[in-house]
Amino acid sequence: MRFHILTLFPDMVRQGLETSIIGNAIQNGILELNLINIRDFSQDRHKKVDDYPYGGGAGMVMQAQPVYDAWRSVADSIGCRPRCIYLTPQGSLFTQPMAKALAAEDDLIFLCGHYEGVDERVLEEIVTDQVSIGDYVLTGGELPAMVMADAIARMVPGVLTNEESGSTESLEGGLLEYPQYSRPAEWMGKKVPPVLLSGDHQKVESWRREQSVLRTLRQRPELLEEAELSLDDVKLILKLSDKLSHPSCIFSENPCNSSLPVLK
Numbered sequence: 001m002r003f004h005i006l007t008l009f010p011d012m013v014r015q016g017l018e019t020s021i022i023g024n025a026i027q028n029g030i031l032e033l034n035l036i037n038i039r040d041f042s043q044d045r046h047k048k049v050d051d052y053p054y055g056g057g058a059g060m061v062m063q064a065q066p067v068y069d070a071w072r073s074v075a076d077s078i079g080c081r082p083r084c085i086y087l088t089p090q091g092s093l094f095t096q097p098m099a100k101a102l103a104a105e106d107d108l109i110f111l112c113g114h115y116e117g118v119d120e121r122v123l124e125e126i127v128t129d130q131v132s133i134g135d136y137v138l139t140g141g142e143l144p145a146m147v148m149a150d151a152i153a154r155m156v157p158g159v160l161t162n163e164e165s166g167s168t169e170s171l172e173g174g175l176l177e178y179p180q181y182s183r184p185a186e187w188m189g190k191k192v193p194p195v196l197l198s199g200d201h202q203k204v205e206s207w208r209r210e211q212s213v214l215r216t217l218r219q220r221p222e223l224l225e226e227a228e229l230s231l232d233d234v235k236l237i238l239k240l241s242d243k244l245s246h247p248s249c250i251f252s253e254n255p256c257n258s259s260l261p262v263l264k
Helices: 010-017 020-027 064-078 096-102 120-126 142-153 201-219 221-225 231-242 247-251
Strands: 002-007 032-037 083-093 107-111 129-132
Touching: 002 010, 002 064, 002 142, 010 020, 010 032, 010 142, 020 142, 032 064, 064 107, 064 120, 083 096, 083 142, 096 142, 107 142, 129 142, 201 221, 201 231
Parallel strands: 002 032, 002 107, 083 107, 083 129
Antiparallel strands: none
């Protein structure tokens, strides 16, 4: 899979992605990172890529021509028009299912905007998806592009050394991940739940599922609306919800839901 990132700061992206698991996948040829400096396509002798917005207003706007030529260099090199993602707070919220879907692509282009945005005309010409990683504003699209590339790359076969780990972590099936423990069995007076030491794999899996449901109910209850739930999951949710004197308090940081049991 090839990530083509159109940016004004290629070194920033390179340092963020060419490390750890993603960096290893790039070195092993499973992923390819193609960084395109938009300034290289400026026709201005000072490599300027922005100008004042028509109609007035604060800030500058990235011009259409260098962005388009940078995109065209990628499209011409691979012989097609791949999906082009523009990172913007106005886009659709990035989710795990979206990461899975995008991981099926051979090529993805990420357009990292700056200043007050990008000339609308080039967005209309090249962008297929507008995506946001959250309802906040950053100084540029590089960090969101790295977040998306990391999440998508994990779904590409061969990137993770343990293939199962990509399908059992947080947000798979719409639930948060269960608690994890390692040695020693007791630390600062806190013991590992006995079921994890039992050697009974069926009981361990059952406990982990219950913990995932419980954690999601307590921390991200809105995820349950679209989670893949079994009948036992629904029964557990109803049982736990009945123990709340005020069900709405699970949306609050106030520990009024401390009556929720800790499953052993």
